[in-house]
Amino acid sequence: MMPAPTTATGLDAYLDAAARCGGAVAPLLEVLRATPPARLLPLPGSGRTAERFRGLARIAAVDVTAARVIEPHLDAVAILAEADAPEPGQGTTWGVFAAEAPDAVLLACPEQDRWALRGRKPWCSLAGRLTSALVTAATPDGGRRMFAVSLGAPGVTAEPARWVARGLSEVVSGPVDFDRTPARPVGGDGWYLDRPGFRWGAIGVAACWWGGCLPVVDALIARTRKRPDDAIPAARTGELYRRLDAGRLALEDAAARIDEDRVADAAVLAHAVRGTIADAVVATLDAAREVLGPAALAFDEDLARRCADLELYVSQYHRGRDDASLAGHLAGGLLGW
Structure with a gap:
C-alpha cells in the first residue's frame, strides 16, 4: 500500500x-x-x-x-x-505557532511604524531550533492576526519544556516568550483562520497520518502470510486495508476538489477527511498491539517508534469537538446528494 x-x-x-x-x-x-x-x-x-x-x-x-x-x-x-508575501529564503526553517491556551496570551502592539509581539505563545514545536515562524497574536481591537517573526530576533525566548513524550521525542513543543519582538503582519485580522488554505493545511497533516500507517499495515500483511490459517490477523488486516483505502480515496477526492475549485464548504471537507483518517490511525495502532503483539513493540525499534510517533501525532485531532464543528457546518443533505 x-x-x-x-x-x-x-x-x-x-x-x-x-x-x-x-x-x-x-x-x-x-x-x-x-x-x-x-x-x-x-x-x-x-x-x-x-x-x-x-x-x-x-x-x-x-x-x-x-x-x-x-x-x-x-x-x-x-x-x-x-498572502502574496515574499517566499522564505534558502537557509531558513519555519514553524507555524497558532495554538492558544488560557494561561498564555500573546499580544501584537503597533509601535510607530512597526508591530511588536509581547507575551507568551504555547505549543511552539522546535522553537529553539528553527530560524523563523508564523505566529498568531491578539490585536488591540480584539482580532487575531498572523505575524512573521525571526526566532533569533531580540526578545524571543524559547522556554525549556519538560518534554517526556516517547513519541516524536525530539519534536519538543514548549512555550515561547516574546518581549517587544519585531513582527511583520501576514494578512489582516481573522485572515489566517478564515481562508480556505487553513483547511488545506489540516488535510495535509492527515496525509502525514495516513502515510505513517503504511509500514504497520505491511507488517500485518507479512504476519498474515506467515499464518494463513489464523483468521484473526487476516480479519484485522483486511479491515485496515478498507479503512486506509477509504482514507486514500478521501485524500484524492479532496485534492481534486481543491484544484477544481468545487468545494462548497472547506471546513466540511477537512473535517470529513481528517476524521476518516484519524479513525484509521486508531484502528492501525489497535491492530499493531493485538496482532503483532508486545514482542514487536518491545524489540522492533522502527515499529515501536513509529507507533509511538503516530499515537502522539494523531492526538492533535479532537474527535468530539471536531465532529461537533463538522455538524455545525452541515446545511442538510448527505454530501449534497
Missing part, C-alpha cells in the same frame, strides 16, 4: 535524510535549510495538490518524525504564498 512516488524535484534528499534520521531532527533541518522551498512539494490549490498530499504521505511512510518536521515548514510556505 505504499503511495505512488511523487515527481516533485528536490524531495529525494529529504527522503534520504528521513530514512537515516532515526527520529533525530538535526539532519532533517539541515536538508530544509539547504533546499529552496519551491523544490520540495507543490502548493495546495496549484493544480498539483494530489502530488503534495502523496509527497507528505510518502515522507511519513519513511519516518513519522520527518513528516512532523517538514509539514509545518511547508504549511508556512503555503501561507506566505497565499
